[in-house]
Amino acid sequence: MASLARILARNLHASARRDALSKFVMPAMSPTMTEGGISQWKKKEGESFSAGDVLLEIETDKATIDVEAQDDGVLAKIISQDGAKNVAIGTPIAIVGEPGDDLSGADALAAEKSDEAPKKKEAPKQESKPAAKLDVDGNDPFAPTPVAPETKPVQYDFPSDRLAASPIAKRIALERGIPLAKVKGTGPNGRIVKEDVEKFKPEAASAAAPAAPGQAGADYVDTPVSSMRRVIGQRLTQSKQELPHYYLTVDIDMGKVLKLREVFNQGLAEKGAKLSVNDFVVKATALALAEVPEANTAWLGETIRQYKKADISVAVATANGLITPIIKDAGGKGLASISSEAKALAKKARDGKLAPHEYQGGTFTISNLGMYDISHFTAIINPPQACILAVGSTSPTIVPAPEEERGFRTAQIMKVTLSSDHRVVDGAVGARWLQSFKRYLENPLTFML
Numbered sequence: 001m002a003s004l005a006r007i008l009a010r011n012l013h014a015s016a017r018r019d020a021l022s023k024f025v026m027p028a029m030s031p032t033m034t035e036g037g038i039s040q041w042k043k044k045e046g047e048s049f050s051a052g053d054v055l056l057e058i059e060t061d062k063a064t065i066d067v068e069a070q071d072d073g074v075l076a077k078i079i080s081q082d083g084a085k086n087v088a089i090g091t092p093i094a095i096v097g098e099p100g101d102d103l104s105g106a107d108a109l110a111a112e113k114s115d116e117a118p119k120k121k122e123a124p125k126q127e128s129k130p131a132a133k134l135d136v137d138g139n140d141p142f143a144p145t146p147v148a149p150e151t152k153p154v155q156y157d158f159p160s161d162r163l164a165a166s167p168i169a170k171r172i173a174l175e176r177g178i179p180l181a182k183v184k185g186t187g188p189n190g191r192i193v194k195e196d197v198e199k200f201k202p203e204a205a206s207a208a209a210p211a212a213p214g215q216a217g218a219d220y221v222d223t224p225v226s227s228m229r230r231v232i233g234q235r236l237t238q239s240k241q242e243l244p245h246y247y248l249t250v251d252i253d254m255g256k257v258l259k260l261r262e263v264f265n266q267g268l269a270e271k272g273a274k275l276s277v278n279d280f281v282v283k284a285t286a287l288a289l290a291e292v293p294e295a296n297t298a299w300l301g302e303t304i305r306q307y308k309k310a311d312i313s314v315a316v317a318t319a320n321g322l323i324t325p326i327i328k329d330a331g332g333k334g335l336a337s338i339s340s341e342a343k344a345l346a347k348k349a350r351d352g353k354l355a356p357h358e359y360q361g362g363t364f365t366i367s368n369l370g371m372y373d374i375s376h377f378t379a380i381i382n383p384p385q386a387c388i389l390a391v392g393s394t395s396p397t398i399v400p401a402p403e404e405e406r407g408f409r410t411a412q413i414m415k416v417t418l419s420s421d422h423r424v425v426d427g428a429v430g431a432r433w434l435q436s437f438k439r440y441l442e443n444p445l446t447f448m449l
Helices: 002-020 106-111 167-176 194-199 227-242 255-271 277-291 335-350 427-442 444-448
Strands: 022-025 035-041 054-059 064-068 073-078 092-097 245-253 297-299 304-306 312-314 316-318 321-323 364-368 387-400 408-421
Touching: 073 106, 092 106, 167 194, 227 321, 245 427, 255 277, 255 408, 255 444, 277 312, 277 335, 277 364, 277 387, 277 427, 277 444, 312 335, 316 335, 387 427, 408 427, 427 444
Parallel strands: 312 364, 364 387
Antiparallel strands: 022 092, 035 054, 054 064, 073 092, 245 408, 297 304, 316 321, 387 408
8 A cells, every 4th residue: 555655646746747847839920920940949958047038049931030938937858959940830849847847757748749739720711702912921911821732842852961050151151152061060069150151161172062962963953942932932923913913114313312312421421321222212102102192002802901101111132032121100210210220121131030020011012123223124012012113223314404505414314113903003093103202202302391
């Protein structure tokens, strides 16, 4: 009897140890996120943490995001290690406990089948009414997240050390053409960090990156489609196929903007700041949207939403694809504020550090390729927004000038093209918006009124 009592007591004590611990699952960092990767754990097993401490970095299809602790605790066991990919939302990735807890039951709890593991979701029933469309960033604030078909992606036998690299290390390696497989990592568990890539010196005989399996000696290189590129492809294909695009182009005389920008930049030089032409474009866009609010709208299927503020999405090219960080309420900000915010967001975008609220949403998008000397192009609308503005380069152009003795003059002309969703923005509305936008840029002192 005494022996039985001891066994029962031991089992109750083991159960209590497990009950004191809990499973920490992969969090959803955005409404459309279905899986993510473990970039790096910031705490080690057995290490305590406080509310607000960063526990780990999660890689989504758009950015690398810090996950902060909500309460004080102890990281008892790590289940998904650094570099883990395609971890479904709700999957246990660690065991945590409270300060002072007995952590000896962590291994047993981690080995148990989790009731919190994600279950296969049934595809939502199709409704007769049209659903709100997702935008290029994967935003769908108005409709449930669709379930992707359960098809296995093609697997390439890349060396494991290519995956164990920080986002900025991957970006620098991509820009410089450095094969990560050749770089020795000095970070935790051999992870490749920024300094490793910057210090890498390729051997003369190994200047070219190794080909993927089956490509040896081939005249091409296959690159697996990233999650971000897949989302971009799906959203833009959907937009181009389903939205009735039309395009309006106008020439804008940028002479006064360029002169005003030069004056402003002379005053800002001491502060190390500098205005770009795009800062003026963002401000003029916001002011024109306030004047023609019908263009500041979104198609939501059964309703058309008109926004009261201009949250301008600015397209930024990154190593992984296009992303559109947002300058919130641009109409209520000065040129200097718009400039500093745009630069900060662009840097975070290229480093893969944008938080979801910094790129999800937006009421109107600007895509500027003027810095690449592109004179004119058309852009694809970013649903559920109704408009996107394509901005070309500014070029000296001879224009009629009856007031001049020669009868002509040289003007600094910039072409812009507005792509509009005809379901929301009629041609006359688009034309009125462009007139307003042109007037603001050709008379930039009105920004100050």
